[in-house]
Amino acid sequence: MASKRNRFRLSLISLCAALSAVVLSIGGLAPAASAAETPIPAPDGMSAVTAAASCWEVKQQNPTTPSGKYWLVTPELGAPEQFYCDQTTAGGGWVLIGRGREDWSDSTEGRGTPADVSGTVSGTAAFSPRQLSTKVITGLANGRSISSLGKNIMLRRATNTSGTSWQDSTFSFSSPRNEWAWAFNNEQRVASWTIGSISGTGGHTSSFGSGTGLNRIETFADASHGNWLNGFGFGSSTGGSTASSSYLWAPSSTAGYARPFTQVFLRPQFRSSDIFAAISDSGTPKREIAPVAESFALPTVWGVAGLGAGPSTKEGSNEVSAFAEGNGLVYVGGNFTRVQRTSSGTGQVAQAYLAAFNAQTGEWVSTFRPTFDNQVKSLAVLPDGRVAAGGYFATVNGRSSPGFVVLNPATGATDTSFTTGVVNTLSGGVPAVRSLDVQGSWLYLGGEFTHLASGSTQLYARSAGRVSVSTGAPASWNPEFNGTVVSLDASSRGDRVYYAGYFTSSRGTSAAKGAAITTDTASVVPWTINFANATANYQQAVKEVGNRVWIGGAQHMLFSYDRANMAELSTNITKSGGDFQAISSDGTTVYGGCHCFHTVYVGARTWSNVGTAWTQAAKINSLGGWDSTTGAYTAQFSPTLSQRNGAGAWALFNDSTGVTWAGGDFTASVRSGWVRQWAGGFVRFARNDTTAPTAPFSLTASAGSTGVTLNWAGSSDNRGSVTYEVLRNDRVVAATMNRSVTLPSALSTTKYFVRATDLSGNRSASTAAVTAGSGTAEPPPPAVGSTLVATASTWSYHFNATAPPSTWNTTGFDSSGWSTGAAPLGWGQSQLGTTLTAADPKPLTSYHRKSFTIADVSTLGSVALTTRADDGIIVYVNGVEVLRRNLDPGPVTAGTYANTAVSASAAVTNPVTVTVPGSSFVSGMNIIAAEVHSNYRATSSHSFELSAVTQ
Structure with missing residues (x-):
């Protein structure tokens, strides 16, 4: 996680050293008399x-x-x-x-x-x-x-x-x-x-x-x-x-x-008086950078190498084509023959087509050792942890498994109880599964096949179908595409599945290269895709993120559409380079992978002539990022990558820790400090730090013969050390890692503030103003940083078909009859303290309560509540609502749906924080309560966690 922080630290260290020298030299020259009345x-x-x-x-x-x-x-x-x-x-x-x-x-x-x-x-x-x-x-x-x-x-x-x-x-x-x-x-x-x-x-x-x-x-x-x-x-x-x-x-x-x-x-031409404005006596607000993957790659730990038997006639037969996460591992599939640590082959082990790596460390997991005879193109982890793999293989672990197999997640052994197979009865057709996704109790398959087989039974399912995640039994649900499916995405809302590929119709209804299919009747949702070029004969990636559906492919296009009416919302065309091939999201950013290496023209919608209507021409190198809500291009994410054959990114994945994995034919990346390193087929990018340090406090200012000396109490940061920026009147004049600084003398009415900045550039709120003339200190917020409610605490919870009484969130409610369990509470997360269970259909809403005691509320400043939205949440303090996320305004009931579907990884990596004033609490017992709402009943994740820390 050190990429941006390391170079920011270098700049700050040099700045702090220089500022210290300036402060000492100027302070030493300050006159003893009338020190506090020297004009700036x-x-x-x-x-x-x-x-x-x-x-x-x-x-x-x-x-x-x-x-x-x-x-x-x-x-x-x-x-x-x-x-x-x-x-x-x-x-x-x-x-x-x-x-x-x-x-x-x-x-x-x-x-x-x-x-x-x-x-x-x-x-x-x-x-x-x-x-x-x-x-x-x-x-x-x-x-x-x-x-x-x-x-x-x-x-x-x-x-x-x-x-x-x-x-x-x-x-x-x-x-x-x-x-x-x-x-x-x-x-x-x-x-x-x-x-x-x-x-x-x-x-x-x-x-x-x-x-x-x-x-x-x-x-x-x-x-x-x-x-x-x-x-x-x-x-x-x-x-x-x-x-x-x-x-x-x-x-x-x-x-x-x-x-x-x-x-x-x-040559910017402005004076200080043009751009600086007086700061309110209350100080400056905190400022946090936008969430996105860091441009600098994480250090390479392991990679893959060698080209296997993948068909050269199939575009995308590169080292890495697929990712999936489960059981603490990230499974990596593709057309490789071995795993190794370095470009020279350190630690090299023959492990072809599918390998597993520790999700936290990137270390290769040697106990997962399946054997394939050809490349893996798609992966999915089933709800019980088993690994489904699709591709162009014919045998797995010595058994006939054409195009599709389900494996033991720990060893890679074939799960013989999952008997589903794919069949291609077209002349010369080879059965292959190009894409997989889980939605509720179904595993969706797309690729090159005509039937789904289970034992001696075959069901017609041209290029797309679904099977039970538990038994593998095929369903008689058939979109019947007339061409190959390259990519599919099963909506987290449970009502649709999106497809991209070479097809032009579904069950005789027009569906040109992209389609939205209902999960109940396999009907086509009307969707007109405005292709970048009349010769575009395929699309290669599709993904629903929030209220947008993103689709990419030929010619060099990545467009987004409104989920509600499938109207076009944003367009992007790349030059020079090629098509988009993969899409993923961490919840706030949509990542697009391509074999494009120069420029993305945001707002352009035709290729090869991008015209003049585009609004931004930005660098793109194999992958880029877009704001998932607005569709705006995020130029802040700008990796530097090299490829073996210019194929670029063919697989993208965002794991539960917030790390973005990009796979293709990558041979090198650049990590922190602009250091070039070997990349073995895939590259990992950490999520940037978007949390500001806590604010400094207890600032004092005193004038003396050597200048004005400031002292303050320190800040804390979630990832490391902080640097303090000292503001005089309207601007920063010093930066230091200490908690004291002496500035040149100034008028006694001069105002001073201090704020903290971390290694990623997030800035805390500042202290309130103090002057050397008054010599008074900003009152310290008592008990700053003390924890009222810790993560992993035990909560009372209610999760069943009957809603609790309307007073459930108040201090007077008796919750002794509720269940209790350690947070996080829910399902669909890799790390849970308590798994919530209920008879199907699962309730939409879970309810949570926790009590704690404050001895003397008069000593309390504000309190930061940090939680997650998976999918929607309302938080109450002593019965009063203090936070609402992903739920529409107005009254809610146990049957109210969240207005947005949020993935498990996105909920964890995008915490929600609200600052609650001390006046919301009382001396004695207090109650924090929360209700968590799902976006749909078959959601794959639903969870709750909360901490409360004084500020």
Whole structure:
């Protein structure tokens, strides 16, 4: 889980060291007399406490200021950092955001910290690219659209191999570009440009300018353009040298499009007075980053390797094609022949087509050893833990099992009691199961078959069918597609199953490449898919997430539709690259896998001409993320991956711990610190930390001869250490890991605040304001951090067909007749304290109560209640509702359905927190009560957990 945190820590450590030096040096020079009445100096960028809002402001403050490193801070940036400013070119005020020669990163993560970029800005030691992340650049622009900066983007490029001649180029965008993106090799439209002494308009960022020489900017990268290495190249007639010391690099002496050493600058033009506003005396609110997988991969522990007997005629016969989780394991299926730890084969063991790995550690599990004769394409874990596998195999564990088998989850032995098989009676047809999913008591199968067989009985089920999860008995339920099913998703609501593939009809009703089929009558739900191209003859992935249905495939499309009426909601087209092949979700983000490696055009809906109506052109490399509610592309997730044959991601999965698994033909990934590592067919990405530290408290300020000294009580964080940001009036002026700092003297009315930030960039709420003039402290919230209700506590619960009395959530209700059990309570989770059971049909709602005592409520601040929504929940404190999630407003009953279906993993990895004021509690006994509602009766998961901690 250290990917983003490690690089954030490097930046903070360097910042804290620099700030400490500044504070000590300035504090030591402060005069003894009238220390508390020294006015705050104007922002000049010379120190952290006088950081400017932009390089441009530094230049306006002092027109004679030279180029060099200066301290900058904006509200969006958060804390002051040092950046290199060019103060001479075209009036100065330019901030350096990247520099290097060839092989620039096009990830939004950039490549390096602010210290890396500003530390070495020129010379041969600067040839290896160092680039600020989109997050930092967004901070420098204070969240403003990059397009709004106008012609304030500048490239300074060397024009000869010795680096003695240079050229400055400026340009602006005419297409939308809200955030900075290092992906230039695409169709972002250029408005106006000046390259050297030549000016013009138009072109795309991949290629614009004049002629074929130095007056051109070429960022396109392929075999003939920079040997696939990104850079800000010249035209085809400009060559370079392969020498490591050359300022113009080319892969050969005859190649054009030379990649020059380049510096990239922005010029946000605003002053501190433009962007900072007074902070309320109550302080700043907490700020938490958006939930999504981290861009940097987890360290590779084990992987798979080798190509098996999978049919080369079948697209997607790659190392990894399927994932499923159960029994604490993640099962990985595909076309591999062995498992190993490293690219050189460390620990290599022959284990073909299906292997198991510990879900927590990634370690290979050597006790699970099934044998297959061909590739596995699909996996599902049944409710009792058994593993169903589908693919192109004919035998499993020495037994005939064409296309489908059910295995013992611990050993991989064939479960002979599950006698279902698939049959393909088409001429030359090979039975194969391409997709599997469990919904309630049914296992749904899709692929290349005509019948489901059980013993001597065969039921017609063309390309799709379902069988009992317990006995394997086929059902007479047959969508009867006229072509292969590649992907299916059984809705968590229980009423539909979605399909994608090569078919055009279902039981004679039009269903072109995608279909929604009812689970009761196998009828087609009307759904018109607007394909990206008239030649699109298949779709390869489909997934319902919340109120949207996502479908992807040819040509390069990933679209979403409204579940209620199947109307189109969002569109995405990728170039260059290929089709979407896999979809998964962790509940908040939808992940799409593809063999696309350059750009996703958000809002485009046709291929190959994406037109001009798209709203965002962002980097994508084998997989990307989209907000599951809005459909917006999440450029924050920007992994760097390499593939054996450019197949990209063919399997995606989000496990119960929140980790995203991506499988395909992956050979390398980049982990924290921009370290390249081997990837054996699959890559894992941790869920980012989205929980802010607790707020500091008991802040005091006192003026003395050396300045103003602040002291405070510390914060805690869920994943590690914190850094404290000290705010003076309206901005951060210091950062420290200590709980005390001395700032330069200021007026006695100056206000001070302190907040905490963690290694991922989440910020706590700040303290309330204090002044050195009053010398008073913010009152400490007594008993901060003490636990009123712990996780895994014992709760009273009611779970049966009869609803409890209406007073069930009040302090006066007698729940002694209820059952008791340790949390989490429910079913469908891998880690439960108590399993809830009831006669079918299961009740929609479970009820929970817990009492606890507060000795003196006058000492109580606020209380944070943290729970989960699986699927809907209402929480009460002493009979008063304090939290509602996924349930419509108004009265509820035991028969009220949650309005959203939430998967088990999504509920666990997306906790719900509410802050309840101390006034909601009383001295003596208190009651926290909760009711949990399912979205449908056959839901695969329903659970409850809650903790209460004082703040």
